[in-house]
Amino acid sequence: MGNNPDNRASAAKRGYGKRWQKAREQFLAENPLCVFCQAHGMVRAATVVDHKIPHKGDMKLFWRRSNWQALCKPCHDIDKQRLERGGALPGCTADGIPLDPSHHWS
Template identity: 75%
Template sequence: MSEYDQRRGSAASRGYGHKWRKAREDYLREHPLCVFCQRRGKVTPATVVDHIEPHKGDLKLFWRRSNWQGLCKPCHDIDKQRLEKGGALPGCDADGLPADPHHHWS
């Protein structure tokens, strides 16, 4: 285990235990498509339940379902990380408008 992982703690200690896995399964059953891909006019299964606003250990925010969104793994690992680092969501929707909801044209 790396020093970073030791400081961060285990997934279970951060809230990602059995209760989360069950809630995640239920959420993905109800929201089966990646919201980032949908904005681009693509249909891609969601495999990750992402916290829209990073919870940073705040359990109320962690469990607030209105703060969840379904993403495919590539969108979670690439696009969402880019957004969290202050970047923009690449691409456009089916109408040619920017996929990034914070773009000045949106």
């Protein structure tokens, strides 16, 4: 599909057009902090609205706000991608509870 190296449709065709930008801005205004950083006891501004469960083109799941979470770019690009590839979420909360939901202590 054009010059897109991973052969995906354009961002707009995948749902990330003007309607998404408006919804994203509103969600970040309502949820200004990165939820992964907060779990680590840190405070960092969120800049990405992430789909907790990858929607893979399912527009009902894409627009389901309960499937959205606010993340900073580093957490989205590193930790969330690690999770989606079947890896574990590193670290623990300020209380010592592992962040990885599949950890045997969780």
